[in-house]
Amino acid sequence: DGGITQSPKYLFRKEGQNVTLSCEQNLNHDAMYWYRQDPGQGLRLIYYSQIVNDFQKGDIAEGYSVSREKKESFPLTVTSAQKNPTAFYLCATLQGGGYTFGSGTRLTVV
Amino acid sequence: GQQVMQIPQYQHVQEGEDFTTYCNSSTTLSNIQWYKQRPGGHPVFLIQLVKSGEVKKQKRLTFQFGEAKKNSSLHITATQTTDVGTYFCAYHWGTGGYNKLIFGAGTRLAVHP
Numbered sequence: 001d002g003g004i005t006q007s008p009k010y011l012f013r014k015e016g017q018n019v020t021l022s023c024e025q026n027l028n029h030d031a032m033y034w035y036r037q038d039p040g041q042g043l044r045l046i047y048y049s050q051i052v053n054d055f056q057k058g059d060i061a062e063g064y065s066v067s068r069e070k071k072e073s074f075p076l077t078v079t080s081a082q083k084n085p086t087a088f089y090l091c092a093t094l095q096g097g098g099y100t101f102g103s104g105t106r107l108t109v110v
Numbered sequence: 111g112q113q114v115m116q117i118p119q120y121q122h123v124q125e126g127e128d129f130t131t132y133c134n135s136s137t138t139l140s141n142i143q144w145y146k147q148r149p150g151g152h153p154v155f156l157i158q159l160v161k162s163g164e165v166k167k168q169k170r171l172t173f174q175f176g177e178a179k180k181n182s183s184l185h186i187t188a189t190q191t192t193d194v195g196t197y198f199c200a201y202h203w204g205t206g207g208y209n210k211l212i213f214g215a216g217t218r219l220a221v222h223p
Contacts, residue, residue: 033210042198042215043153048208056208090152092211098143098155099211 003027006091006102012110013078013085021076021105023091031094032074036060036087037104043090049074078107085109114139114199116214124222129186131217133199141202142175142182143211148195156184189221 007022023032031050035043045058049068063082068074078085086109092099115134123129133142141160145153157166159175159182166173172185186193196216203212 031209035213040218043213045210045212048210050208058210094209094211097158098145099153100155101152104152 004091004093004100004102006089006105008105009103011105011107013107014110016080018077018079019107021078021089021091021107023074023076023102024072025074025091025093025102026072027093027095027100028071029093029095029100030071032068033092033094033099034058034064034066034074034076035090035092037090038087046076046089114201114212114214116199116217118217119215120218120220122220122222123189125191126188129189129193129219131184131197131199131219133182133184133214135180135201138179139201140179142179143200143202144173144182144184145198145200145213146195147198147216151195153198186219189219191221191223194219194221 004025013019033048034046036046037043044060046060046064047055047058047066049055052068052071055066055068063079065077089105091102117132143158144156146156147153157173162179163177164175170187174183196218198213198216200211200213202209
């Protein structure tokens with residue numbers, strides 16, 4: 001959506017499993033972000049990256065990891081250390097004014 | 111970065127009524143942005159305000175940034191069912207060349223026909 005593709009749309013994770021959420025953009029934007037949204041709540045920042053091979057922890061980075069090997073890609077891994085991973089995950093890019101968000105991945109622990 | 115407080119958390123209106131959501135900060139903000147998220151969807155950028163006392167309009171939506179740059183409001187005139195969703199305010203916060211967007215908790219708008 002708007003040049004940002006998130007996959008999969010829905011993801012189910014078993015207890016103790018690591019899962020990776022994909023975020024790809026063709027907007028040629030430098031900055032990319034991962035947010036988590038819990039039902040009825042706002043967005044909380046997990047990780048962000050201003051340029052390739054560089055990223056910073058956000059407010060709730062524990063239990064998550066990222067990489068930024070290419071400008072177009074910013075995958076998020078939800079590790080088994082994340083005790084409450086069920087949420088809606090949103091990837092976004094920024095260039096100039098507002099953020100452009102992907103359509104999100106809904107992760108559920110089963 | 112400081113939190114921004116949004117009120118109300120939830121508003122239920124009849125179609126045709128007006129709606130206003132407020133965003134308040136204890137510190138001066140350099141900018142404020144507004145986003146709309148439809149049920150089941152993702153946030154969509156509406157507007158950014160940067161100047162003290164700035165007012166911008168988009169059709170039935172009016173956005174204001176306070177004189178002290180500590181508060182902002184979004185007003186919708188004559189709501190329609192298409193206005194249903196959650197409205198978030200957010201602001202840029204950055205240090206050392208790293209910038210991030212900090213969101214309020216949002217105001218959920220329900221419009222009954």
